Amino acid sequence: MSKTLLSTTDLSVSYGAVKAVRGSNLVVKEGEVIALLGPNGAGKSSTLRALVGLIKSQGRIEFDGQDISNLPTERVVSMGLSLVPEGRRLFTNLTVRENLLLGAPRNAKVGDLFDDLLQRLPILKERLGQISGTLSGGEQQQVAVARALMSKPKLLLIDEPSLGLAPTIVDSVYQLLNDLKKTGLAMIIVEQEVMRVLKFADRAYAMSTGEVALEGSSEQLRNSDEIRKVYLGGA
């Protein structure tokens, strides 16, 4: 059995009186791809943001054998955990190159990082000088993923990669994710395109009002009546 890369124990997130995440226990093994499902407001983004220290959480988060609960984001990222945020959050007035540089750790050998990245994503080479806001939605998503790769993560957290993209473009985003999966990169993917992500991921968790309501292999969840009911409007 492969090693545990990330685990949460009783992870909770509150915004004042709102409990967004209520005691979730998640596990990601090395190289594993996890789908994190749930309707709007279920606590998926809050979970990802808590994992990288962007918001305060209760409970314990262990990554790569270390307690990372409430560590500053920069520390967490430097340890190999990186987030592609919902809505991509590129600086649209900056070039692709400048956006990528913002994902590089301080003191990094930027030249080496770029060489590495362009080997994995040769398509970016022609785009480095382009203003990010002039890229298509699919290309912006690729740049957002590439920016997160600049820190050489072991685990990539991706919040709604298909948001606002046409189905054929979503294909190309998943093609990129599939290339990354083959390199052994572990991922947690938050996704509304439930059947698509359940064909891609190894295992899945489904959240409902802050709690993990279901978990299992992707195949189990694809065949689950609850999943069909909630996401596909009837069994």
Ligand SMILES: Nc1ncnc2c1ncn2[C@@H]1O[C@H](COP(=O)(O)OP(=O)(O)O)[C@@H](O)[C@H]1O
């Ligand atoms: N910055 C915030 N301040 C207050 N409440 C928030 C904030 N962000 C999210 N919430 C609330 O926390 C809950 C979970 O939100 P979120 O994690 O964004 O869910 P999801 O990503 O599953 O749609 C929702 O009830 C949402 O309204």
Ligand SMILES: [Mg+2]
């Ligand atoms: Mg969200």
